[in-house]
Amino acid sequence: MFKRVLIANRGEIALRILRACKMLGLETVGVYSKADSDAFHLKHVDEKVCVGPASGSDSYLNIENIIEAGRITGADAVHPGYGFLAENQDFASACLENDLAFIGPSPETLKLMGNKAEAREAMQRQGVPILPGLTSSDLNESSALKLADELGFPILIKASLGGGGKGMRVVKDRHELVRALPLVKAEARHSFGSEEIYLEKFLEQARHIEFQILADKHGNIIHLGERECSIQRRNQKLLEEAPSPAVDDHLRKRMGETAVKGASSTGYETVGTMEFLLDGEDNFYFMEFNARIQVEHPVTEMVTGIDLVVEQIKTAMGLPLELNQNDIRIEGHAIECRINAEAHSRDFMPSPGDIVRWVPPAGPHVRIDSHCYHGYHISPNYDSLLAKLIVHGRNRTEALRIMEQALREFEIEGVVNLIPFHLRLLANPDFIAGDYNTGWLEQHLAALT
Incomplete structure (x- = not known):
């Protein structure tokens, strides 16, 4: 059992983890960069430690400093949140080597799932359907062109160690493929430290559907249904919902059992x-496996009533799941809008600055996950997420109405944000009908700005 958990992250997820720890009666340690000394969650932790300057690479990605923070504060576990070191096998190993439990997968699992080409092959061996493609061991210009001739264009080039929507490029003909191969390799080397890439057939007009997995150290494993994540811009999710408008009970059972x-x-x-x-x-078709808590986990919590972060901590402590698959009920419909400090009319340009007015919405079935407050400074050093606005309705139509009203009540001044964008999105007939895919938003951006 844990007594004190170090939260190795910032922003809204740090506050989310803190709340889960308090639910379990656990003490907390917050780490922060010099740019985050006024972070909201730091007002509520039991102890806090500065781990470096504003740059994320020198603070939230500084394994040595975070491990030392855990040592000097007497933490016995580390929760990495999402992003930063959440899926870093070296960090997980360093935690274990220093008697700090890592609230996440084993280093071996992180290594497997972190390499998307290897994860793809591992899933194929288990009978999980994958798109036809070519992994790095057999990949050169000649083999890539041969694959493209066999499958037809478009083809997707992906960095094996990529993530967060980075390290991906779609090519539509032989010339683009030849030109893009060395470019994607260079991008992968620069961003992820490895130029290993792989190719697969690009599935046009597809939906991005993800299944929430919950497992323990005793061999128990279940799924909590799906999330619809197809509203994306440049592979970055902007809105998620659960359940998906495109998944019926039969398909949910098939996909869930496969997951x-x-x-x-x-x-x-x-x-x-x-x-x-x-x-x-x-x-x-299998795309990838995210071995961490997801940004969009609240929509699953809203339709299942299960606190995923609490369950994550409990399973890390070695406790068995108290649920089985038959206990899981998907009730109603949930939607999450990511409220970023971005100007959607200016190609989603980040908008750092000071928040001079902050009035979040409230009311039945409305949830805000946010670290922001009146006077808070949005730093250009980190991602632009201000808040996740989540609502729940008895059905999708009701959830859409609740979300529209919540967006209209949400007042943010001082930084440009995506509230107007989301209001336009919710008014679009295609979106209202649930008729969209991963390419839909890019095709309709002009009408939404």
Whole structure:
């Protein structure tokens, strides 16, 4: 059992983890950069430690400093949140070597799932459907062109160690493929420290559907249904909902069982997410596995009533799941809008600055996950997420109405933000009908600005 948890992150997820720890009666340690000394969650932790300057690479990615913070504060576990070091196998290993439990997968699992090409092959061996493609061991210009001739364009080039929507490029003909191969390798080397890439057939007009996995150290593993994540710009999610408008009970059962089978084959023992692409004929294909808590986890919590972060901590302590698959009920509909400090009319340019007015919405079935407050400074050093606005309704129509009103009540001044964008999105007939895919937003951006 844990007594004190170090929260190795910042922003809204740090506050979310703190609340889960308090629910379990655990003490907390906050780490922060010099740019984050006024972070809201630091007012509520039991102890706090500065781990470096504003640059994320020198603070929130500084493994040595974070481990030392855990040592001097007497922490016995570390929760990495999402982003930064959440899926870093070296960090997980360093925690274990220093008698700090890592609230996440084992280093071995992180290594497997962190390499998307290897994860893809591992899932294929378990019978999980994948898109046809070519991994790095056999990849050169000649083999890439041969694959493209066999499959037809478009082809997706992906960095094996990529993540967060980075390290991906779609090519539409032989010339683009030849030109893009060295460029993507260089991008991968610069961003992820490895130029390993792989190719797969690009599935046009597909939906991005992900399944929430919950597992423990005793071999128990279940899924908590799906999330619809197809509203994306440049592979970055902007709105999520659960359940998906495109997934019926039969398809949910098929996909959920496949997700559990794939995760179980790796010995998975915590919270994770299996991501699929879904075509118009209800065929689905493994995309990747995220071995961490997801940004969009609240929509699953809203429709299942299960606190995923609490469950994540409990399973890390070695406690068995108190739920089985038959206990899971998807009730109603939840939607999450990511309120970023960005100007959607200026190509989603980040808008750092000081918040001079902050009035979040309230009311039944409305939830705000945010670290912001009146007077808070939005730093250009980190991501632009201000808040996640989440609502729940008895059905999708009701959830859309609640979300529209919540967005209209939400007042933010001082930084440009995505509230106007989300209001336009919610008014779009295609979106109202649930008729969209991963390419839809890029095609309709002009009408939404």
